[in-house]
Amino acid sequence: MIEENDELEQRQGEYSAHNIQVLEGLEAVRKRPAMYIGDTSTKGLHHLVSEVVDNSIDEALAGYATKIDVTITEDNSIMVEDNGRGIPVDEHEKLHKSALEVVMTVLHAGGKFDKGSYKVSGGLHGVGVSCVNALSTYLRAEVRRDGKVYMQEYAYGKPKAPVKVIGDTDSHGTTVYFSPDPSIFTETVYEYKTLAMRLRDLAFLNAGIELTLTDLRERDEAGNPRYERFYSETGLNDFVRYIESNKEPLIDDVIHINTEKQGIPVEVAMTYNTTFNENVLSFVNNINTHEGGTHLTGFRRGLGATLRKYAEDSKMLDKVKVKIDPDDFRQGLTAIISVKVLEPQFEGQTKTKLGNKEVIGAVEVAIREALSTYLEEHPKQAKVIVEKVILAATARHAAQQARERVTRKTPLLGGGLPGKLADCSSRNAEDSELFLVEGDSAGGSAKQGRDRMFQAILPLRGKILNVEKAMEHRVFDSEEIVNMFKALGVTIGTENDPKEANLSKLRYHKIIIMTDADVDGAHIGTLLMTFFFRRMRPIIENGYLYLATPPLYKLSKGAREEYCWDEMQKQRFIDTYGQGDEKNIKIQRYKGLGEMNPEQLWETTMDPENRILKQVQIDDAAEADRIFSMLMGEDVEPRRQFIEDNATYANIDT
Numbered sequence: 001m002i003e004e005n006d007e008l009e010q011r012q013g014e015y016s017a018h019n020i021q022v023l024e025g026l027e028a029v030r031k032r033p034a035m036y037i038g039d040t041s042t043k044g045l046h047h048l049v050s051e052v053v054d055n056s057i058d059e060a061l062a063g064y065a066t067k068i069d070v071t072i073t074e075d076n077s078i079m080v081e082d083n084g085r086g087i088p089v090d091e092h093e094k095l096h097k098s099a100l101e102v103v104m105t106v107l108h109a110g111g112k113f114d115k116g117s118y119k120v121s122g123g124l125h126g127v128g129v130s131c132v133n134a135l136s137t138y139l140r141a142e143v144r145r146d147g148k149v150y151m152q153e154y155a156y157g158k159p160k161a162p163v164k165v166i167g168d169t170d171s172h173g174t175t176v177y178f179s180p181d182p183s184i185f186t187e188t189v190y191e192y193k194t195l196a197m198r199l200r201d202l203a204f205l206n207a208g209i210e211l212t213l214t215d216l217r218e219r220d221e222a223g224n225p226r227y228e229r230f231y232s233e234t235g236l237n238d239f240v241r242y243i244e245s246n247k248e249p250l251i252d253d254v255i256h257i258n259t260e261k262q263g264i265p266v267e268v269a270m271t272y273n274t275t276f277n278e279n280v281l282s283f284v285n286n287i288n289t290h291e292g293g294t295h296l297t298g299f300r301r302g303l304g305a306t307l308r309k310y311a312e313d314s315k316m317l318d319k320v321k322v323k324i325d326p327d328d329f330r331q332g333l334t335a336i337i338s339v340k341v342l343e344p345q346f347e348g349q350t351k352t353k354l355g356n357k358e359v360i361g362a363v364e365v366a367i368r369e370a371l372s373t374y375l376e377e378h379p380k381q382a383k384v385i386v387e388k389v390i391l392a393a394t395a396r397h398a399a400q401q402a403r404e405r406v407t408r409k410t411p412l413l414g415g416g417l418p419g420k421l422a423d424c425s426s427r428n429a430e431d432s433e434l435f436l437v438e439g440d441s442a443g444g445s446a447k448q449g450r451d452r453m454f455q456a457i458l459p460l461r462g463k464i465l466n467v468e469k470a471m472e473h474r475v476f477d478s479e480e481i482v483n484m485f486k487a488l489g490v491t492i493g494t495e496n497d498p499k500e501a502n503l504s505k506l507r508y509h510k511i512i513i514m515t516d517a518d519v520d521g522a523h524i525g526t527l528l529m530t531f532f533f534r535r536m537r538p539i540i541e542n543g544y545l546y547l548a549t550p551p552l553y554k555l556s557k558g559a560r561e562e563y564c565w566d567e568m569q570k571q572r573f574i575d576t577y578g579q580g581d582e583k584n585i586k587i588q589r590y591k592g593l594g595e596m597n598p599e600q601l602w603e604t605t606m607d608p609e610n611r612i613l614k615q616v617q618i619d620d621a622a623e624a625d626r627i628f629s630m631l632m633g634e635d636v637e638p639r640r641q642f643i644e645d646n647a648t649y650a651n652i653d654t
Contacts, residue, residue, distance in 0.1 A: 026105065026134035026157035033184055036131045042187040045180055046194050048135065051128035052080045052176050053211075057202060057286055059084030060209045061340075065173070070199065071214045072190050075179070077138075083173040086145030089163055098163040100152055104133050104141055105159065132178055133157045135185075139178040144169045156181065192218070192226065197620040199230045204242070205286050205338055207235030236269035236336045243622050244334055246630035247273040250388055251381045257370040261362040263342075268299065268367065270335035272385055275468070276392060277534055278330040278499075279625045282337040284344050284354050290541070290621070291347075293354030295339045295363050302367025304329045310375045311386045320390055322397040327499050331392035339363065418483035422447045422457040433510040434487060435548070435606070436460055438524050442593035442601075446514070449598030450606055456508065458487050463520075464527050467534050468632035475535065490536060501536040511539060512613065514548035514605065516592040529616060530632050533624065545616040550596070550605045554588040563604050565612060 029036050037044045037051075049070065059065035065084035072078060088099040095102055107130055133139045134157035143150040149167040153160045182188050192215050199211045208231075215226040232238040237254050250272035257268040282289045282296045289295070304326040311317050317324065339362075345355040375382040417423065420443075426432050434456045437443045443459025450457060465478040475481055485491075489505040492498075513528050515521035525547060532539050539545050551563040553570050557577040564570040570587075578584035590596060596604070605611055618624050 026107065026130060029107070029131050029134035030157070030184070033131075033135055037135070040185050042191070042194075045185050045187055046190065046198070048132045048178070048180060049078055049080070049190070049195060050198060051132050052078070052178070053199070053202070054286065055129055056080060056082035056084060056174070057206065057209070060206060061285075066208070067210045067212075069212045069214070070195065072192065072195070072217060074216050076189055076217070077177060077179040078190065079175065079177045081173060081175040083171065086143040086150075086172050086174050087141070089143055089145070089150045098152070100141060100143060100150065100163050101159055104130060104139070104152070104154060105157060106130060129176070130157070132176075135181050136178040137181045139176065142166075142175040142177075144171050144173050144175075194619055196228055196230075197623055199228075201239075201288065201620070201622070202286060203230035203232050204235055204239035204336075205283055207232050236267055236338060239336050239622070240269045240271055240334055243279065243336075243626055244271060244273060246626055247275060247334075250274055250332055251384055253378065253381060255371065255374050257366060259366050259370065261366045262358060264359060264362040265340040266363050266366040267338045268335060268363075268370075270333060272332045272388060273334060274332060275629075276331045276395065277468075277625075278327075278333050279621075280330070280333065280335045280337065281622055282354075284339055284341055284346075286338075287346075288621075289346075289352055289354050291353035294356055294359040295337055295354055298360040298363030299335070299337050299367055300326065300330070301360070302364040303333075303371065305364075306368050306371045306375070307386065307389060310372070310382060311389065314382075314386070316383070316386050316390070320393070322393045324389065324393045325396065325498065327497070328389050328393040328396060331395075332388055337363070418458065418486050420459050420483065421487045422450075424454050424456040425452055426454045429507055430509050432456065432508045433512060434458060434508040435512045435514050436484070436528060437593070438515040438521060439594065442514070442516070445594065445596060445598045445601050446606065449600075449602035451602075455606065456487070458483065460524070463524055464531060466527055466632055467531050468628060481531065481535075484531075488536075488539075490539075501538050503538050503542070506539075506544070509544050510546060510613075511544050512546045512548050514550070514593065516594075517550055517552055518591050521592075526631065530628055532616070533618075533628055537618075540616050540618055543615060543617070547614040547616060548605050549612040549614060550593060550601075551590060553590065554600075556586045556588075557584065 033040050033044065037047045053068060053070060056065055056068045059082060060068070065082045067083050069081045070078070071081075087103055090099055091097065092099050092102045095106070133154050136154070137156060139154045139157075141152050141154075147168060147170070148165050149169050150163055151166045152163040180188050192213070196213055199213055203209065203211050211230040213228045213230070218226040220226075234256075237256050240254050254269050254271045257266065259266055280296065280299070282292055282299075284293070284295065307329045308324065311324075339354075339359060341354070341356055341359060343356075347353045347355060375385075422443075424432050431454050433454055435446055435450070435458070437446050437457055437459050440459050440461070443457055446457045446459075460480050460483075462480075464480045465475065467475055467481075487507070488511070489507040491502045491505065492500075494500045494502050511532075513525050515525045529545075532545055549565060551565050553564040555562050555564055555570060555573045555577075557573075560577055562569075562573050564573060574580060574582055574585050593601065593605075603610060
């Protein structure tokens with residue numbers, strides 16, 4: 001025994017070349033998939049499609065493709081087909097195998113490294129389609145070029161056989177068919193809506209390119225599959241008008257800038273509406289840079305400097321008593337920024353923030369020149385925009401005074417916590433939860449039923465202010481909203497944006513909206529989500545916002561009791577224990593949280609072991625902005641149309 005232990009200790013103490021593992025080929029991708037595609041949840045699953053489609057878009061950007069078709073098959077596999085040149089199939093001179101096989105199986109291999117092949121490209125790391133191959137149980141690539149159809153099949157990233165000719169053709173292009181590996185991904189069911197939004201964005205960003213989406217899993221009465229075509233003649237102009245469709249315009253024009261500065265193509269479309277919300281989306285080589293970057297910095301500098309100069313030269317600021325800050329120029333602004341960069345530098349493979357310093361100057365110059373011309377040629381619209389800027393500055397000053405009043409009374413920035421807050425014992429934000437609870441009655445039950453160690457309760461009185469319609473100073477006049485700021489420890493202003501919510505002192509990493517399972521509860525939940533989206537978006541972006549899902553029913557038969565969250569669960573219980581007849585079952589319908597005692601509320605809705613939480617996520621910022629504007633804005637007609645279109649899916653209690 002002693003000898004065995006000595007041997008073990010000796011082995012554990014050794015550290016030599018024998019201990020060094022080398023992951024060959026695509027093994028690294030399969031071992032650490034999140035490093036290459038972000039995560040292995042539904043987001044990573046859909047990212048696979050983007051990687052393949054982006055290759056086809058690169059062909060279109062290079063001027064060789066005009067059409068891209070995406071199909072979801074019956075078994076949740078994906079097929080992407082384009083009419084580009086087709087991936088080369090001739091022998092790679094260094095690796096002595098087909099170029100198709102090299103592209104599909106070798107990391108950091110692709111045409112994007114050859115500056116003569118593609119002027120600009122989204123997938124510059126050369127890992128895109130090979131990652132898709134590595135993370136698929138099966139992939140088939142078909143190439144149509146030189147009058148032949150070439151094909152190669154792969155399993156788990158490895159070729160099953162050499163590239164072979166399977167037929168003749170008069171067409172050209174590439175078709176990639178793949179099935180994601182269920183041992184890698186936690187979810188393998190593709191969402192039509194998610195893919196449709198991505199293809200819609202690509203159509204707007206690339207005017208004149210046709211994209212289609214077909215879902216063979218869903219068919220109409222005639223047997224036709226679900227199908228959608230995405231095409232835009234004017235590109236970003238159409239994109240802005242799509243986002244603005246539910247807002248009242250301040251000016252009728254979409255200011256469109258399409259130029260090239262310092263060798264960098266810059267395209268911007270922008271307009272103003274009557275709200276005080278800023279909505280700017282930025283893209284680099286068709287990649288949505290959620291965290292912005294140097295192109296966004298250049299845009300903001302150019303916009304602020306140009307509008308300020310015009311306002312000063314036209315004497316419109318002479319009698320203004322409040323200071324105009326840079327962010328005042330962006331109130332009610334909707335803008336899309338799209339740049340094409342030959343060698344973009346991103347923060348990681350997920351590509352969420354652009355780092356190229358040279359882009360700042362290029363975008364700033366482009367904005368200054370084009371916007372100056374527009375303002376001079378459209379004095380009426382220019383005057384309206386500047387007047388909006390002055391109004392925004394006045395409102396910001398009023399909001400600042402409101403915040404200062406709040407700070408003096410009960411410090412928004414300090415240690416004062418709202419009196420209604422039942423705080424938790426833990427001071428570790430990662431472990432702590434805050435329940436935003438509808439009403440004092442439910443709040444009382446939640447306080448009694450919670451785990452005081454890590455669960456805090458903040459009861460909210462009635463329906464909070466609709467921030468979609470309210471100016472900023474009105475927001476800080478709202479006691480319920482101020483209480484949320486104070487309870488959360490959130491302040492206003494970051495290093496990059498004076499208006500952005502600052503989460504540096506956030507006290508909880510789970511913020512859970514808990515409302516009644518009725519129409520009023522749904523309305524309150526929507527008001528709260530609107531508040532977080534417009535005023536605390538980083539809370540959602542960091543994955544801290546959740547919706548609680550209290551059960552709808554409690555069913556009992558004798559000693560058998562079960563909570564049910566939907567009609568299917570309810571019916572299953574009735575079928576199992578009541579012979580399919582409701583009369584044989586005792587049914588309790590929970591319309592309000594107050595109908596549950598503290599034990600029931602804990603057991604069903606608050607206990608981490610049993611509860612069901614829905615994380616609030618932003619899959620598409622443009623679509624989210626449009627939906628919030630439609631549902632919570634002033635215009636009734638789009639909201640009525642939305643209700644009519646979706647009424648078949650609603651279950652309304654009477």
